[in-house]
Amino acid sequence: RAAFEDEGALAVVLLINSPGGSPVQAGIINDEIKRLKALHNKPVYAVVEESAASAAYYIAVSADKIFVDKASIVGSIGVLMDGFGFTGLMDKLGVERRLMTAGENKGFLDPFSPQTETQRVFAQAMLDQIHQQFIAVVKEGRGERLKETPETFSGLFWSGQQAVEIGLADQLGSLDFVAREVVKAEEIIDYTRRDNVAERLVKRFGVAMGAGVMSALKAGAAPH
Template sequence: MNQEQMSSPVGGMNAVQQQLLADFAGAYLAEQRRQARWRWVWRVLWIGLILAMIWATIASVPEATAPVTPHTALVEVRGEISTEAEANADDLNSALKSAFEDKGAQAVVIRLNSPGGSPVQAGLINDEIRRLKALHKKKVYAVCEEMCASAAFYIAVAADQVYVDKASLVGSIGVLMDGFGFTGVMDKVGVERRLMTAGANKGMLDPFSPRNESQDAYAQAMLNQIHQQFIKVVREGRGKRLKESEDTFSGLFWNGEQAIALGLADHLGSLDSIARDVVKAEEIIDYTVKENIAERLAKRFGAGFGEAVGSGMVQAMRSSVSVR
């Protein structure tokens, strides 16, 4: 391009300006096309995620017509027993109700593998098992796998018979309240606790305040009461089979063979052996309420996440009661 061509105006712009404008327009159009492609990619991804969530929700809903062929109904209790965990009274009682109401279910097997948890949740489940047993006249068998301790055993004793593996850990009939105390650390770093309450015991068990003898005594009395409730449930559930000793309700746990000898369990067995040899219905139908993808995403990314990070950290440092 010579000097004359570069300086000759075309539509008010010289050739260099026209080229720059063309390059800019091309780049702009390319960027728009790229953004449009990504918008479509994200739309497809979101549609796919929504469809997957809808499918998972539908798949988690029990069929309107439950199987009527003879079978063994299964309800699983796994992990910590708590309102925030999968093993919670609402879901487990719903599963138990469905299992008992199914005319094809010859018996209900509760398979447990749990270290324990909330005495309230365990009590609600124990009460519902006994209610459904009386209402539907069906046998209930508890199968203890690796661990059936404390709140899990609280649930197991509602069954007609308790089966264990010879190496299962069974028992731990006791109550605990755990927490932390930071007063010594605060003294060392020079931090002053400024707690204001309306009510002399409102700050009870505050981890940043010194221990109080009267409040400790009150908490211990409450634990003793819950322990006696636990003992009563075990005695009612096991009846004359229970061979009590000074260690029975001390919080100790035993292996499966020892548990049978102590009357805490009845026989060695597994889910399959009970279905085959005891219930005489080898087909096993699982009635356990399963958490779907949508619920898992809601728990992971929902509003509760911020609460767990913020106030949940403080709550975790305060004392909590569990039967373990």
């Protein structure tokens, strides 16, 4: 928001280096970038360093153009839910699992309980729906530049050079290249929000400090 609201900023660059994360958080960021882009009428460019995969690519497609290094990792348009199943091992060890739930499906992600076919189908349907949401966002963001194949939305990922060839990215380029050749900016300003020393200390020791302060206040309070 600070970058968009700065009247001197000619464009906003999203510097991305991430293998992914939550589709919910990616969707929130994607929506907010598109809102700010329309509100302030400023171009947005995504610059990928090592990777923009999965949820990170979800964010990247909100940009007007995506620039990558030839060796960047790009794509992985898919959704996963992982876990473990230990029921066979427990049987071999003679361990009995005692799980009590209210609701017949409440424990279906429990790694020590067997997964039923109904539960598997339910989970797969949910993943498929989120995957379609991801696909829709990519298609909207890339438009006709996307050269769709049966593998595009399969969860595969590609090098930056391949990503340009198949339309997942626009061209090769670094942050300096985009600033110099595309935006024609004389200066790059980093708007990344960073905590100061005091804020980092509060976050790291907040609970202990808060408890200590409360204890001191109670100890020093005058009797009523």
